[in-house]
Amino acid sequence: MYSDVFCKVYNEFGWNYYPEIFGQQLLTWLQRRNLRPKSSMDLGCGTGILCNILHSNGICAAGMDFSAGMIEIAKQGNPDISYEVADMVSFCPDTNFDLVTCTGDALNHISNLSDVKRIFENVHRYTSPGGYFIFDILNEHEVSTSEPFEMDFSETTRVWFQMTRPEINQVNLKVRVFESGQLQLEENIRETIHDPAVICSFLQQSGFIVESCTDRLLEDSNHGTTWFIIARKPYSIADS
Numbered sequence: 001m002y003s004d005v006f007c008k009v010y011n012e013f014g015w016n017y018y019p020e021i022f023g024q025q026l027l028t029w030l031q032r033r034n035l036r037p038k039s040s041m042d043l044g045c046g047t048g049i050l051c052n053i054l055h056s057n058g059i060c061a062a063g064m065d066f067s068a069g070m071i072e073i074a075k076q077g078n079p080d081i082s083y084e085v086a087d088m089v090s091f092c093p094d095t096n097f098d099l100v101t102c103t104g105d106a107l108n109h110i111s112n113l114s115d116v117k118r119i120f121e122n123v124h125r126y127t128s129p130g131g132y133f134i135f136d137i138l139n140e141h142e143v144s145t146s147e148p149f150e151m152d153f154s155e156t157t158r159v160w161f162q163m164t165r166p167e168i169n170q171v172n173l174k175v176r177v178f179e180s181g182q183l184q185l186e187e188n189i190r191e192t193i194h195d196p197a198v199i200c201s202f203l204q205q206s207g208f209i210v211e212s213c214t215d216r217l218l219e220d221s222n223h224g225t226t227w228f229i230i231a232r233k234p235y236s237i238a239d240s
């Protein structure tokens with residue numbers, strides 16, 4: 001769970017660069033395929049950057065996140081976008097979406113594989129026939145660890161970070177926030193590295209066609225540090 005203090009750090013640290021790049025590449029990908037989704041849902045939307053990009057390109061974008069602090073920041077960014085606080089494991093809205101996304105390794109925050117499977121089954125229910133589910137997961141070979149480092153956020157706020165691999169398939173980001181030298185918050189963001197082959201087989205079992213699982217969203221872009229997975233919900237069983 002991202003606390004309100006951590007959400008503020010996340011928003012100011014510069015992690016928003018990732019959904020900005022992802023969003024621009026996604027728009028190019030849609031354009032090249034001549035796809036014009038009318039609606040989208042971003043799971044684990046964080047500060048709402050991807051929703052903003054899709055919304056300003058004519059898509060009726062919506063987002064959800066487990067963290068009330070992230071949703072608060074997202075709503076401030078654009079009050080016209082529909083956001084809700086929910087757990088993507090049980091999230092299953094009645095409305096269908098032409099495009100469902102989940103980026104910035106939000107799915108790696110789900111450690112239990114049976115929960116991942118449940119998410120896919122639910123996403124399949126609320127993706128429009130012919131619609132796309134596009135997401136990323138950490139690429140084990142690209143996950144780095146780091147020595148502790150510190151940054152000044154303001155004259156009074158200092159933030160300390162360290163990335164470790166406590167277990168072979170685990171990544172832990174430890175964050176400490178100091179206000180005027182006093183420890184205000186210590187948070188561990190634990191992520192699980194998933195095997196892309198297992199993830200793709202879960203997608204197929206849930207009824208999706210896996211169109212690609214590669215280290216870049218656009219064939220002609222530089223490779224990324226994650227796996228990008230593009231899954232499509234067939235129009236009918238005969239299409240699968």
Ligand SMILES: C[S@@+](CC[C@H](N)C(=O)[O-])C[C@H]1O[C@@H](n2cnc3c(N)ncnc32)[C@H](O)[C@@H]1O
Nearest residue numbers: 019044045046065066067087088103104106109
């Ligand atoms: C690394 S951030 C990525 C945010 C955003 N997608 C981006 O690319 O900037 C991961 C997000 O996933 C959210 N998250 C983690 N577990 C979740 C869950 N079970 N349901 C919904 N959101 C979740 C966190 O609250 C956090 O905002």
